[in-house]
Amino acid sequence: MNSWQILATLIIAGPLLAAEERPTVVQVVDSSSDRVPQITVAPNYPRKARRDRIEGQVQVCFDIDRSGRTRRVSVRNSTNRAFEKPSIDAVRASSFRPIEDEDTLQAMKFCRTFIFSLEPAIAEDVNPSGLL
Incomplete structure (x- = not known):
């Protein structure tokens, strides 16, 4: 395969290769609270779930x-x-700011919803050869 054939293949297949899906995890806080997150960790998208x-x-x-x-x-x-x-x-792995000594609250129930979704990656319209 010569360089022109390789270039033509990349130009045609490029958008298809770039159209992979990006995994995203959105975190929704369900509980209202004055407790301020100190460290918030997002879950990893499971590899098998992404593949499937x-x-x-x-x-x-x-x-x-x-x-x-x-x-x-x-x-x-x-x-x-x-x-x-x-x-x-x-x-x-997440944590919240500690309660100050003068506060009487001992512990608090909290809920969080994680939404796992696959979004198509946006392919940039790039023409490496400069040809139309």
Whole structure:
């Protein structure tokens, strides 16, 4: 295959190669609270779910103790089990600002919904050869 054939193949196949899907995870806070997140961790999109083009959402509920750590993390609702472990791991890795000594609140229940979706990557209209 000569260089012109390779270039023609890349020009034709380029948009198809660039049209891969990007995994995104959107986090929705369901509970209203004055507790301010100190560290918020987003879950990883499971490789198998991405490969199989699976989307879904998980609602995870948990307690926040006085020191700001998440405790008793559990799944309340889930559309696909593949997303449960990454969501639980993300909540466990997150933390909140500790409660000040003068505050009387001991612990608080909190819920968070993670939405796993595949969005098409936007291919830039690039013409490397400069030819039309």
